[in-house]
Amino acid sequence: MGNYDELFARIKIITRDVEGVIFELVPEKDPKTLYDAARHYPLAGGKRVRPFVVLRAAEAVGGNPEEALYPAASVEFIHNYSLVHDDIMDMDELRRGRPTVHRLWGVNMAILAGDLLFSKAFEAIAKASVSPEKKARILDVLVRTSNMLCEGQALDIEFEKREEVTVEEYLRMISGKTGALFQGSAEIGAIVGTDNEEYIQALSKWGMNVGMAFQIWDDVLDLIADEEKLGKPVGSDIRKGKKTLIVSHFFSKASKKDKAEFLKVFGKYAGDAKGDALIHDEKVKEEVAKAIELLRKYGSIDYAAQYAKNLVKEANEALKVLPESEARKDLELLAEFLVEREF
Amino acid sequence: MGNYDELFARIKIITRDVEGVIFELVPEKDPKTLYDAARHYPLAGGKRVRPFVVLRAAEAVGGNPEEALYPAASVEFIHNYSLVHDDIMDMDELRRGRPTVHRLWGVNMAILAGDLLFSKAFEAIAKASVSPEKKARILDVLVRTSNMLCEGQALDIEFEKREEVTVEEYLRMISGKTGALFQGSAEIGAIVGTDNEEYIQALSKWGMNVGMAFQIWDDVLDLIADEEKLGKPVGSDIRKGKKTLIVSHFFSKASKKDKAEFLKVFGKYAGDAKGDALIHDEKVKEEVAKAIELLRKYGSIDYAAQYAKNLVKEANEALKVLPESEARKDLELLAEFLVEREF
Numbered sequence: 001m002g003n004y005d006e007l008f009a010r011i012k013i014i015t016r017d018v019e020g021v022i023f024e025l026v027p028e029k030d031p032k033t034l035y036d037a038a039r040h041y042p043l044a045g046g047k048r049v050r051p052f053v054v055l056r057a058a059e060a061v062g063g064n065p066e067e068a069l070y071p072a073a074s075v076e077f078i079h080n081y082s083l084v085h086d087d088i089m090d091m092d093e094l095r096r097g098r099p100t101v102h103r104l105w106g107v108n109m110a111i112l113a114g115d116l117l118f119s120k121a122f123e124a125i126a127k128a129s130v131s132p133e134k135k136a137r138i139l140d141v142l143v144r145t146s147n148m149l150c151e152g153q154a155l156d157i158e159f160e161k162r163e164e165v166t167v168e169e170y171l172r173m174i175s176g177k178t179g180a181l182f183q184g185s186a187e188i189g190a191i192v193g194t195d196n197e198e199y200i201q202a203l204s205k206w207g208m209n210v211g212m213a214f215q216i217w218d219d220v221l222d223l224i225a226d227e228e229k230l231g232k233p234v235g236s237d238i239r240k241g242k243k244t245l246i247v248s249h250f251f252s253k254a255s256k257k258d259k260a261e262f263l264k265v266f267g268k269y270a271g272d273a274k275g276d277a278l279i280h281d282e283k284v285k286e287e288v289a290k291a292i293e294l295l296r297k298y299g300s301i302d303y304a305a306q307y308a309k310n311l312v313k314e315a316n317e318a319l320k321v322l323p324e325s326e327a328r329k330d331l332e333l334l335a336e337f338l339v340e341r342e343f
Numbered sequence: 344m345g346n347y348d349e350l351f352a353r354i355k356i357i358t359r360d361v362e363g364v365i366f367e368l369v370p371e372k373d374p375k376t377l378y379d380a381a382r383h384y385p386l387a388g389g390k391r392v393r394p395f396v397v398l399r400a401a402e403a404v405g406g407n408p409e410e411a412l413y414p415a416a417s418v419e420f421i422h423n424y425s426l427v428h429d430d431i432m433d434m435d436e437l438r439r440g441r442p443t444v445h446r447l448w449g450v451n452m453a454i455l456a457g458d459l460l461f462s463k464a465f466e467a468i469a470k471a472s473v474s475p476e477k478k479a480r481i482l483d484v485l486v487r488t489s490n491m492l493c494e495g496q497a498l499d500i501e502f503e504k505r506e507e508v509t510v511e512e513y514l515r516m517i518s519g520k521t522g523a524l525f526q527g528s529a530e531i532g533a534i535v536g537t538d539n540e541e542y543i544q545a546l547s548k549w550g551m552n553v554g555m556a557f558q559i560w561d562d563v564l565d566l567i568a569d570e571e572k573l574g575k576p577v578g579s580d581i582r583k584g585k586k587t588l589i590v591s592h593f594f595s596k597a598s599k600k601d602k603a604e605f606l607k608v609f610g611k612y613a614g615d616a617k618g619d620a621l622i623h624d625e626k627v628k629e630e631v632a633k634a635i636e637l638l639r640k641y642g643s644i645d646y647a648a649q650y651a652k653n654l655v656k657e658a659n660e661a662l663k664v665l666p667e668s669e670a671r672k673d674l675e676l677l678a679e680f681l682v683e684r685e686f
Contacts, residue, residue: 034497085458089451108432111454112497115428115461119489122465126482132475139469139482146462154377154455 004337007330008047014055014065015048021073025120025127037105037113038120041080044096049334050075050181054189056334057203059327060319063193067129071138071192074124075185078142081117082149082181084110089157118146130192138188145184152176164251165243174215174245175208182211186331202318206331209315214338216308219244221342223292223301229343235288241267245307250300258294265291308339347680350673351390357398357408358391364416368463368470380448380456381463384423387439392677393418393524397532399677400546402670403662406536413471414481414535418528420464421485425492425524427457432500461489473535481531488527495519507594508586517558517588518551525554529674545661549674552658557681559651562587564686566635566644572686578631584610588650593643601637608634651682 019042026038051072058068086092087100088110094100102110125138155173159165165173186207190200222237223246237244247266251259265287295301312335322328362385369381394415401411429435430443431453437443445453468481498516502508508516529550533543565580566589580587590609594602608630638644655678665671 031494031497031501033501034494085454088454107450108500109497111428111431111457112493112500114454114458116490116493118458118461119486119493122482123486123490126479126486132479135479135482136469136475139465139478143462143466143469147459147466150455150459150462151374151377154374154452157451157455158374158376 011052015051018051018072037109038116050185053185056327057186057189058193061190061194061199068192070124070128071188074121077117077121081114084114145180148176148180159243167248170248178215179208179211183207202321205318206315209311210335213308213311217339220305238291239269241270245304246300249303253298262294312339354395358394361394361415380452381459393528396528399670399673400529400532401536404533404537404542411535413467414531417464417467420460424457424460488523491519491523502586510591513591521558522551522554526550545664548661549658552654553678556651556654560682563648582612584613588647589643592646596641605637655682
């Protein structure tokens with residue numbers, strides 16, 4: 001993965017000025033608790049993949065990435081706001097190796113810190129050095145994106161109470177939950193850089209596909225990864241009863257008997273600190289291994305892996321309307337990384 | 344109060360089309376739970392005072408209120424988003440006579456419904472029929488407004504843990520918590536209707552003053568109102584230990600002995616269902632009456648009432664740069680109502 005190491009070194013350099021914008025808009029100031037809470041995740045780092053997409057998309061369509069700095073900060077604010085609020089909803093305790101915002105400052109201040117980051121996403125657009133016409137169009141895209149994020153998250157919550165979720169329903173959910181923001185990032189970058197509708201649409205499609213593939217690959221990794229590399233127990237999604245593309249595929253194919261067998265394990269430990277508590281229990285490991293065997297029997301893991309790889313293939317295919325450039329190459333490489341990574 | 348009855352009848356008629364925009368942007372649709380939760384407060388009504396301010400401000404500066412419909416919906420979305428999230432933070436059970444969003448749909452869906460309403464506020468701006476230049480400027484104001492709302496709410500939370508809050512600190516808090524959105528409403532309406540900076544600044548000042556006066560008068564009413572009209576026990580803020588302008592004034596003036604006496608009651612029942620549980624307890628009533636007597640001794644209630652009335656006087660003074668009109672008269676009347684109402 002030498003290629004990817006270079007890619008991530010480049011991401012770090014290229015997004016450095018975006019960091020500057022983020023902390024300019026969310027500085028150390030009063031009310032201290034609010035701003036400290038809002039700065040917590042941005043300070044903890046993160047890969048800055050979405051701002052990178054904005055900058056590279058602007059460049060790939062022939063634009064000046066300097067003009068995309070504030071829009072790039074904007075999508076990172078949206079990402080961070082949704083992390084803060086999602087962590088409350090999931091009662092997660094850790095994020096990027098540090099305690100979550102609501103654990104450190106309480107749920108009330110975390111709700112508020114998320115709200116502030118949301119507001120800052122729009123402030124970053126308001127401050128962007130683009131024409132009023134472009135600003136209005138970027139606002140349209142950001143609004144569509146944040147509506148879709150809410151809808152995707154709502155579907156995810158609804159699915160928790162459902163026994164089965166169809167492949168179609170699952171795809172709709174992740175198109176909001178992870179597709180929309182990648183789509184918005186690529187599209188906004190393109191709008192900054194060009195008026196060429198064909199280019200803008202190509203990047204919009206690229207972003208949606210890549211964002212969805214990212215999530216699907218995440219779900220695949222949960223089942224096939226090396227535990228050491230992944231940093232969490234294999235099959236934890238099965239223990240939690242998480243509805244994934246793999247599970248949706250399995251339910252659409254499996255015999256009644258195999259379904260019943262699978263359901264004995266699926267979601268069985270949802271209450272136990274998100275199913276991770278019993279990781280060292282040999283009996284649990286065996287049960288999960290059996291469930292994974294059932295998923296393999298119907299080719300469900302391969303189906304999902306292939307689905308993600310196809311999405312990326314289509315995504316990079318769409319970029320072919322753009323002239324060749326370093327920026328376009330970086331986007332293609334990033335997309336490939338997202339469905340080849342082992343962690 | 345015959346005058347005011349007519350005013351509110353007019354508000355109802357004038358804001359009818361804003362309702363249409365609100366439910367066009369938050370219709371009945373999937374994901375059903377999310378949209379039902381987001382529609383809950385808008386459906387319960389509310390006085391639509393802020394949208395009225397947007398429309399009347401646009402008209403008062405010579406503009407076409409039709410062009411202000413979407414911006415008017417925008418500020419009502421901001422208002423409703425903040426109600427949904429504030430109700431979670433305050434653990435309130437009732438709002439506009441109906442169970443709060445988090446009571447009906449749970450905290451997670453309520454966080455999300457608030458987020459969606461926040462997003463819809465920006466969507467309403469994105470859809471406004473104004474030039475891209477005006478849209479960009481309205482976006483600036485909306486962003487400033489929503490940042491200030493978060494800051495005001497954060498200060499309010501911080502103040503709960505403090506023993507004393509100075510008059511200055513209190514004023515800063517409410518300038519965010521209630522001043523900012525009235526200011527934003529009046530300013531946005533003005534921007535829609537004119538390019539005259541003097542008019543825009545006059546309405547901005549009017550809105551900030553009126554929003555702050557509204558909150559201060561609310562705190563005064565808690566101590567002097569007729570319980571029947573107010574619909575809640577007199578002095579409930581004292582039981583809860585709520586930091587108000589009245590209390591800040593008292594702390595800056597009272598003798599050590601009187602302060603100590605007041606602190607015996609102030610916030611004593613903060614834990615008991617927000618202090619309202621013991622309303623029928625004669626001993627509690629007596630304690631609260633004694634605390635109110637102490638506030639009177641230092642003229643703290645009169646001080647706050649006068650402060651609110653002065654803010655409104657200054658606000659309406661500022662409007663004098665505008666030509667006389669029905670719209671201007673309505674704004675003046677609304678401002679007076681807010682510091683004369685008995686409920």
